């Protein structure tokens with residue numbers, strides 16, 4: 001393909017890396033000369049990428065980019081603070097992202113799910129195998145580990161707030177300019193492409209006009225419990241459902257290193273979040289009696305992917321893209337996975353940082369791959385949330401179903417390993433019947449089931465062995 005040989009010099013204040021790594025000890029060039037159009041070779045330099053946001057999504061993207069030969073800058077405004085988060089990750093993430101076991105605070109081997117009428121089901125003690133557990137991590141520990149690893153793979157880490165992004169024209173090959181502040185001093189950096197990993201309030205998403213998504217609000221109190229109360233939560237996490245704790249989600253008590261996180265979330269009644277927080281505190285009041293609140297935090301949780309996730313040479317990953325599953329509110333694994341997939345896609349399309357990439361490359365190598373792998377999982381969990389969290393009848397049925405060992409095994413297989421749960425056809429049929437039984441017992445009337453095509457859906461699930469989480 002004939003290159004347009006567009007030359008564009010930008011005179012910018014160079015941003016120096018805080019920690020120089022072997023391959024980046026040369027002084028940074030003040031200009032970025034772009035003489036390439038999409039997929040044409042770059043002459044005498046490597047592709048240069050800025051990753052905005054140093055959470056699991058950004059660090060994983062930066063690691064993959066730098067390891068694959070792309071000159072990579074990772075921006076994080078606040079590396080010393082911890083993102084408000086429950087910190088539960090699936091077991092497969094430990095191997096897949098080589099997370100050292102000593103960084104894990106708690107090995108949760110028991111989950112309780114508690115219905116509006118206080119029907120309690122113990123989830124896991126019988127079904128989890130002896131080596132299986134749900135790892136609970138502190139985000140400050142996980143994030144700092146992933147950031148350090150990106151650095152040791154060659155990414156240049158910048159503690160700075162990105163304040164503005166200049167995109168002259170999404171269709172041209174001109175550089176994009178990242179304006180940022182380091183210790184209140186203004187800096188700029190020209191790059192070939194941007195990975196937006198800056199979370200639910202993404203600035204990068206606004207720049208590419210990515211469109212809005214619905215968000216839940218999650219509220220959480222960290223409570224330090226007296227030793228004997230903490231002992232109860234040693235390896236136990238609790239999920240509460242009911243109109244008193246959330247009209248459309250669940251509330252939780254998750255054990256952390258030396259305290260518990262007690263929280264709840266909602267999409268449809270965000271203004272009342274504190275009412276629901278009082279609801280969960282009321283439900284667990286005996287269990288947290290004598291506890292001291294050490295931190296209160298709230299943060300949006302995206303509810304659906306953004307209408308646009310790639311534009312020009314800009315791609316969104318993690319929460320910025322909207323990759324949090326409904327039903328479980330799980331986003332850490334999907335953030336890290338999308339960051340890594342996006343980084344690897346850019347490395348592949350740029351042939352190890354030797355060529356320019358285009359919007360088509362990003363869509364083909366990253367977006368299409370992501371959607372093929374996960375779109376059904378996200379849709380499935382969306383449907384489950386609407387069926388089971390929408391009314392107390394559905395919630396009672398959900399808890400009752402969770403007592404079924406087969407449901408538990410399918411759920412854990414899919415959650416812990418993020419792979420297709422291979423079910424047994426006979427057990428799948430029993431599950432369908434049990435689901436009907438639970439709903440009938442819980443007096444669900446036909447209209448909701450009809451509207452959601454529940455029978456068809458469960459039969460197709462039984463046939464396809466869709467992922468459960």
Ligand SMILES: Cc1cc2nc3c(=O)[nH]c(=O)nc-3n(C[C@H](O)[C@H](O)[C@H](O)COP(=O)(O)OP(=O)(O)OC[C@H]3O[C@@H](n4cnc5c(N)ncnc54)[C@H](O)[C@@H]3O)c2cc1C
Pocket residue numbers: 052053054055056057058075076077078083084085086087088089160161162163197198199200203218219220263298299300301317318319320323324329330331332333335
């Ligand atoms: C209360 C709560 C509990 C949760 N519990 C769980 C759970 O138990 N398990 C689970 O899997 N998920 C959980 N989630 C969801 C999970 O926290 C997110 O899905 C995950 O953090 C997404 O990672 P990310 O890297 O995409 O974004 P983030 O973790 O939000 O990281 C974005 C980073 O970008 C930085 N940044 C933003 N703007 C700028 C800028 N302009 N310049 C420089 N840096 C910037 C931020 O400082 C931040 O570090 C929970 C969420 C909430 C709110």
